[in-house]
Amino acid sequence: MRELQVRSNVLESPTIQWFVITDENLTEELPSLLREGTQVALVQRTTDQKALLFSSRVDPDGQLRLHKVGSWSASGFWHPSSQQEKSELVPNLQEYYSDFQGRQLVVTTNDNWPFFKIKTLENGTIVAISGIDLSVINAVSEKLNFTYRLITPPDGRWGGPQPNNTITGLVGQVARHEAHATLCELFITVSRESVVDFTVPYYLGSATLVSPAPKEKNRSFAIFSTFTVDVWLCICVFTALAGPLLYKVTRFLVLYVGEQDIADYSLQSFSFNVYRNLMVQGNLITSHRWSLRFIFFSWYLFCFYIYALYSGTLTAVLAIRAFEKPIDSLHEFPQARQNGFSFGAVRDSSYADVLKSAKSGIYREVWQLFDHDNEDKSLLPSPDVGIEMVLKEKYVFINCQLNTMLQAARWGPDKFYIGHQTFLPQGCGIACSSGSPYKGAFSKAGVQTLGPV
Template structure:
């Protein structure tokens, strides 16, 4: 089949030339293309895609019949200069297929330049470039800037004397791709095979190489030092620093560390580009990146990852729930309706006992004794607080009522005493924040929801279209991002300690915070969110991924990675806390906090008494004056 990509009316980029050569001006012939096609197809059962420029339409027109019989796809390489169009065109080429590209040297260089800028995948395809012209060999040198390490590519340059110059890629110690002239081949002779250097099929030797590494400072995991004139930074300490030093030492490689310009971890965007540290790796500005980089689908679209060297889960971290206010602790043993019933009983029992005593004295005993109404009221209150009974009445009816009243008072006093003791011995705390479902309540209580800005944590909530993750994203402060999105984990933990702040982070960070500031100062939610796996980010198709994987697996199988992590946390210095020190030296005795309610009641009674005295005094003066 034949696929024409673009049309004659396409708006071509400035670097693309469309003036067609005549057959007499062309060195590349149909026979040259046929020899290359036959060589590829006889040594592989994979599909061959023939990309050609507009200047070579006459050659392409001779292949429709062959394309129907063989596994060949013909594509016109004319392009409108948009990365999206180029990405769609390359998506039509099959995975691990062969691509024979025939065009002018300038157009071929421009094509690979656009693929590099648009972060398009080229490592899955075996490229055979065929070009001609006086500027062809110069274009081979220009291509070195845009061909990624790990790209399987062979270049043939047709000379005026009928020979084919043969070039293969070579990567120097600094990771720079160079094309080496492997000699000439007479185009009249058949090729036995076309040899590609596939870094994935056999161990890739990195010994002695010097790389650029991308880093992002991370609390207690990567600590950066001074910045050098060449833009690199010094790595001082941290768990990830110790880990990458072990890996690079095992591979006998060295590196220089560089930080992203926007100083964020970054992520893969829907349009195929990337930001932050992930963007540095995707654009091959660095050979690999490390900084507690979580492996996610969005990042895997633009970069590769080594096998994980650490794992964890996203958690909700907040301050430890504080004890509830003890000012009303004396009221906590009974619910409101119980207090209403007890108060009503005390107020009613005075008149009831007084009425019984009055009726018995008037109609039964008939002894003419005077009975004080207020005295009966006051004794009801004495009974309820276990202060004994001062009512002297010999009548059977009054004694029966008082007997049951005393029993009522004893039961309530015992229950109140027991519940108050339990309440003071086991203090009540604020409701903890244990899950995403608790976050709306937390925001109503004045908490701010936050996470690391530009990190994978933010991206997961930001890209959610529905469900609890979408609802959680709406709870972040988007009007003032500085309140919800922090630059590093250290700022986040300080906000947790100093204000009402819920920090969504990895439990690896939480473990470091606990070691530094103490376990009692933080609360981690019971709900464990998405699992997170941490790896080293590498460019798509980079040959360094395989050697890194082999070293990481050996370190993991030997338990060395776990030992490095445990040693790192043991060496984290703890920050002294005055609160912790005071709590550790305080005995388990009754404090003013436990008794503050009793002092409040005493003060309240004194104020009521003083107010009553003032009212009586004013009333007495008013009566006297009249």
């Protein structure tokens, strides 16, 4: 019964150091109950006066075993084993994992150029080709003296905790101890940190918006593009009212003031003359009365300004290529939706996680604009698919700024518009299993090799 209690305690906390005393021979059975990072010291009593001392170690082959480190006698003397004279009963993990002694670790990643480009051979072996994160893991492995074997998650996601208590993607494989570590443009988030441990960030990045390059505006109606609809409406209203105003003033002067020397112009004559003035065709109506002259002067001045602004703006429109308004910020999403744009991000990415978990504000508004009836259109499997969506249709993709710029350079910068506004600054780190001793070793090696972030 005592043996079962020991096993239960060891499994509950992977980071607590234990000192186990038992009469049972657990030197062969106990390692199967432990996982790396759990440090156990075992005292095996051989006689009433003596006991053998064992400590858990991870051998270069990756197996966790109990190694004899010495013996103890009732007189209180410690006798270290000849091969373990310099080792402690419970070793310092930071020192112990400063050299992995050529061990092979399992690292999970996704095919995600330019961070981790991989190729799967016919026999199923995954080969690393190039990438930023490939350089990171190579530098760390050289510093800590280990090799690695690559695997990929079955679902191809970056992953994290889900509402149904499952853990998807890269994060899930590490959390379930199917892999020792993962790195693949994996941003550190609160939800992910609840199931895995992250090293110190080795790269800081922000999100940006990528959309199709704005198309050139159609010049078929360039003569009307000089003014806005409101300005054109005001010009039409004033032109329609100027003629009747002049006619009413002349009628008033003739009928009520007695100005008989005023020519009896009709409403049609005034209206047509006002239109002639606007078209810079000269004036056919004259008057000696200052009331009419003031109205004519005001109208001439109005026509002069309209003509000057129109001709100058039209020259600029015809001389300079005009493009559609690009999408620069999240606040422009509602208008973009009205213009037929769709929106998306990588499924289970840190950006999708932030938008989904937002309770209010612009992030919540953006999340509501996603296509929740067809989530496969808004939540994409990889950045490559997002870039392809931008090339095929009116689509705005939320992605890491560095990834977006490199992808745009790959496909052709003239095909994309990258928003000037960045948001959601986050750090990328190497994810390790909770309680794993790799976290400290990877962090230290990364800082020493790559420098502080």
